[in-house]
Amino acid sequence: MSKRVLYLIQQAGVLMLMPRSHNKQLGTTFDTVASHSHHVAVITYCISRMEGLSHENAMKALTMATFHDLAEARTGDLDFVAKHYGKPDEERAVKDQFTGFDFGGDLLKLLEDYEERSSLEAKCAKDADSLEQLYQEWVLMWQGNKLAHEMKDSNPQKWWWSQFVKDDMAIDKEKLLGKR
C-alpha cells in the first residue's frame, strides 16, 4: 500500500481536531471541519435527490462533499474575514493530497468538478455547504447566540466584520438560490 494513502487517512483524522474558525466571530460554535463535512455530505445527498438526481449520482455528489474540505488539513480553515487577507494555494494542497497513489486521480477529478461547479452534483454539494453554514447559525441562534442572529437575520453592518460580510457566500441568499 502506498504510504500516501495513510497520509490521506491521517489528514482526514486531523480535521476532527480542527474547530471551525468562525468560532472566533461567534464564540459558541461546536463544529469541527470533520463534523461539518459529514453534515454537508448528508445534506448534499438529500438536495441531490430532491433535484432529481439518481441514487448513483447523488452518491457521487455525497463523495464530493466528503472530500471538499480535506485540503484544509493542509491550508487551515480560513473564516470569511481571513479570506480577505490571503488566498491559500488550495490547488497545491489538493494535488499534494491526492497524487502518488493509484485511485487518487478519481478523487482529484471529483474535486476539480466541485471547484468548477459545472455539474449538477457540484452545484448540489456547494449549496449543501452553504446551507450547512446557515443551519449552524440557525442552531446557534436558537441556543441563544445573538451574534448568530445578527449575522443571519438582521443587521451585520453593526459589527466590525460588516465590511467582510457582503462578500460572504453563505449569507447571500440570492447567490445561494442561484439567482446570479
Next chain:
Amino acid sequence: MSKRVLYLIQQAGVLMLMPRSHNKQLGTTFDTVASHSHHVAVITYCISRMEGLSHENAMKALTMATFHDLAEARTGDLDFVAKHYGKPDEERAVKDQFTGFDFGGDLLKLLEDYEERSSLEAKCAKDADSLEQLYQEWVLMWQGNKLAHEMKDSNPQKWWWSQFVKDDMAIDKEKLLGKR
C-alpha cells in the same frame, strides 16, 4: 418537500453534538459521532479501492459509512461496556429515520446491506469503522494517554472493564482481519 427530510438533516446535525461515549473510559477523546462518521467514510473509500472495488462501488461503500451511525441520534451512542447492558432497537430507529419520503428506500437498502455484511462494500465499511476506532486509540496513545495504550496493546485485563473487552470487535485483531 417532506418534513421527514428536514428531520433527517436535523438528526445528522445532532451527531455533531454527541461526543463519542468511549470518552468516559479514556477521558481525552475528541471525536463526535459526526466526525467519527466522516473519518470512517474516508477510510471506507480508501479500503474499498485497495480491495479492488471500482470508483463507483467505493462511493457506494462511502455512502453506507456516512449513514451507518445516523440511528445514534435516536438510540444514543453506547460504548463497549454499555453494550453489555442493553441492545437498542436500532432497526426501529433506522426505519423511523428513513421512511416517509421517496428516496428513503434507497438509503434503507444500503443500511440493510451494511447490517448483513454480505457485500464487499459492507465489509469494507465495517472494517473502516473498526480501524477508525483503533486509529483513535493510537492517536490518544501518542498524545500520552496511557489508558489508550493499555486498551490497545498490552493488558486490558488489569482494568475494571476487562470483563467487557474480550467481546469488543475493535480490539480483536483476528476478528478484524477476517480470520473468524
Next chain:
Amino acid sequence: MSKRVLYLIQQAGVLMLMPRSHNKQLGTTFDTVASHSHHVAVITYCISRMEGLSHENAMKALTMATFHDLAEARTGDLDFVAKHYGKPDEERAVKDQFTGFDFGGDLLKLLEDYEERSSLEAKCAKDADSLEQLYQEWVLMWQGNKLAHEMKDSNPQKWWWSQFVKDDMAIDKEKLLGKR
C-alpha cells in the same frame, strides 16, 4: 479491601466524564451525570425535610439520590428520545456494581426501594430528580437558550422530538406532582 469497592469508586469517577446526553437536543447544557447526581442529592435532602422526614431519614433519601444514577457508568445515559429505542438492563448493572463486597447489600436495598417508590424517601428522591431536570432547563433558558424555553414552557410539539416529549417524566408537571 475487596477490589469491587475500588471498581465502584472508579465507576463513580466515570460519571464525571459523562456530559448528560440531553445536550444533543439542547446544545448548551453543562451538566454531567456526576454533577446532576450531586445536585439531586442536595435537593433530595431539602425536599425530605420539608416533607417532614427526620434528619436520619432525609440522609437515607440523600444516599439513595447519590447512588441513583451510578448504573449509568455501565448502561450509558439515555435521553428521552433514546429511551424510546431501548431499555438497558439497569437491574443487572446495579447487581454487577453492588455485589461482591460486604456493605453492597445495604446499598442494593436502598436502590430497590428507590425503584419501587414505595417509601416517602424514594418519592422525595424521584421528585428531586425531576426537579433538577426542570432546574437545568430553567437555567439554560435564562442563559438565553430558546430550545430550553420551547421544551419547558411553550411548544415542544414544533420540534422533531415532539413524538417523544409527551412521555417525558420531567416535563409532565402532573406526573411530577403526583396527580397520576
